[in-house]
Amino acid sequence: MISKISTLMGELSYILAQKAGKKGSALPGKVAMKIKPDVLDDLIVKCDKTAIITGTNGKTTTNNLANHVFSGNNNEVISNLNGSNMLQGVISPFLIDKKNKYDWGIFEVDEGSMCDVTQFIDADYIILTNFFRDQLDRYGEVENTIQIVHDSIKNENATLILNADSPSSLYFSDLKNKKVYYSLGETKFAKEEQTVAESVVCPKCESKLEYEYINYGNMGKFSCPNCGIKNPEADYIITDVTLKAESYDFTVKDKKESAEIDLHLLGIYNLYNALGVITLARENNFSYDLIKKQIENFEYKLGRMETIDLGFTEVVLVLSKNPIGLSEVFSTINYDKSKKSLMFIMNDYSPDGTDVSWIWDAYFKEAVNIKNVDNFYCVGTRAEEVAMRLKYEEFPIDKIKIYHSQNRFDLQLPNHDFLNEDNDKKYLIATFTALPEVRKELMRMKEGK
Known part of the structure; x- marks a missing residue:
């Protein structure tokens, strides 16, 4: 009952x-x-x-x-x-x-x-x-x-x-x-060394692991020089x-x-x-x-590399919530040679992680290396932290645009030039609490509301 x-x-x-x-x-x-x-x-x-x-x-x-x-x-x-x-x-x-x-x-x-x-x-x-x-x-x-x-x-x-x-x-x-x-076997996208601070300690003897190649993060072909442990057979x-x-x-x-x-x-x-x-x-x-x-025939609609066509421009919406994920997003965008704008909305609510120091572990040099970027928009309750991280890696200051958000609903998308810039594509990266709000806003715009 x-x-x-x-x-x-x-x-x-x-x-x-x-x-x-x-x-x-x-x-x-x-x-x-x-x-x-x-x-x-x-x-x-x-x-x-x-x-x-x-x-x-x-x-x-x-x-x-x-x-x-x-x-x-x-x-x-x-x-x-x-x-x-x-x-x-x-x-x-x-x-x-x-x-x-x-x-x-x-x-x-x-x-x-x-x-x-x-x-x-x-x-x-x-x-x-x-x-x-x-x-x-x-x-x-x-x-x-x-x-x-x-x-x-x-x-x-x-x-x-x-x-x-x-x-x-x-x-x-x-x-x-x-x-x-x-x-995943070695791909042409693999790296020879780590670009993000992640655990590479052997689970058996706690020695530092060695890598033949890294696909992303700390994932690749590894072995321990001390105890000999290596990848399990796939x-x-x-x-x-x-x-x-x-x-x-x-x-x-x-x-x-x-x-x-x-x-x-x-x-x-x-x-x-x-x-x-x-x-x-x-x-x-x-x-x-x-x-x-x-x-x-799989189509994904929840902001994980989701493309939203607004008619006048396309926006690729991406969730990012830790150093590995953000670094891989930058790496993926790097293969797109088209003219583009970037935005990163970073909030610091509990679901996002109140400690935002993680962006200092992310590989922002990858963002600096992205070709044909018109501007990089820093938005969210911690917009200034994103801007500082870009400046630290010597991203061109004249291309950094800062829009501080008062709360997670304060996206200000209609109030700046991100969506209206004359280029091929927009990449909009968002942390956990920002993602559903910005997706709702984009879908309203797509529906003409």
């Missing part, structure tokens, strides 16, 4: 939120939990199989792509597709969708919420994307985050899908779970990556078959995200034909 009341109240809260013009992506779960804290126990039994996606970067993209691929195989899939990834965000989709049975439940889970979620979900698969320094005021150093996730994995029957190029994958080697590894690997105007062509191989796929998402990190999904699908006997079809 209590379970029924809790779900009904959660469903009602969503209806009211919608009428008030709110998304209500986490509210139904929050309301239901107030009445019955273990309500997820009653809901998760609707799923025949479950997968959890966690890690620092790539959770939302991986989750959305996995949902799309698995739905393409005539599966009934439930997921938290909007990025609400704490316990209440995992509960809410059940209260919104309200079906009685699902073939798959695929959920992204915040690293710090893994212990809460795995109390109720004995996942069949857990995808671990990567672990970087992120929101140090919330998690502390990255080893602490890894330990939180490690200790949350109680179900020894869960198959762990691990990034073989990330040294953090080695922290999970003591677990008895079956492990499947994926890897079961799935991407090779032969070529960059086109708006996509990557690549070959994916496993021990049985291979396929050539065109991914319409820029950023090396998205190759890793796609490969995590491919690994999950292949482990569940999906054909490469289906995987290829679903990946190639």
Whole structure:
């Protein structure tokens, strides 16, 4: 009876939120939990199989792509597709969708919420994307985050899908779970040394790791000169990556078959995200034909390299919330030789991380090297910090435009020249709280409002 009341109240809260013009992506779960804290126990039994996606970067993209691929195989899939990834965000989709049975439940889970979620979900698969320094005021150093996730994995029957190029994958080697590894081979975009301050310490002996190449962050082909530890052997690997105007062509191989796929998402990190999904699908006997079809017709609409066409100009909207992500965004933009403007909206609310010193760890020299930039707009509650970081790397001062925001709603997009500059493209980078607000503003402009 209590379970029924809790779900009904959660469903009602969503209806009211919608009428008030709110998304209500986490509210139904929050309301239901107030009445019955273990309500997820009653809901998760609707799923025949479950997968959890966690890690620092790539959770939302991986989750959305996995949902799309698995739905393409005539599966009934439930997921938290909007990025609400704490316990209440995992509960809410059940209260919104309200079906009685699902073939798959695929959920992204915040690293710090893994212990809460795995109390109720004995996942069949857990995808671990990567672990970087992120929101140090919330998690502390990255080893602490890894330990939180490690200790949350109680179900020894869960198959762990691990990034073989990330040294953090080695922290999970003591677990008895079956492990499947994926890897991105050396690409023409790889670097010979690190450009961002990230952990490169051997998990076994704490010596400094050596790299043959780095794809991004601290992910690449590594080995320890002291104890000899190195990348685990990959079961799935991407090779032969070529960059086109708006996509990557690549070959994916496993021990049985291979396929050539065109991914319409820029950023090396998205190759890793796609490969995590491919690994999950292949482990569940999906054909490469289906995987290829679903990946190639996938469209992403939540601000992760999303292009919004305003009619008079195009804006590429990108989330960035830590040094690795921002550095890779700059690196990706660097391959675009067209005439462009850049904007970075940086806020310092709790979801963004109140400590914004992380931008001093990001590789801003990459931003300085971007060709054909008309101006760089610094916006947000910490706009001045972004401007200072650019000046420190000797970005041309006459091209730095500062617009301080009073709060996260104060975007001032109509009040400056960013959108009206006469160039081919605009790149708008935003932190966590800025992203949904700026996307709403751009979509209103697209709709002529």
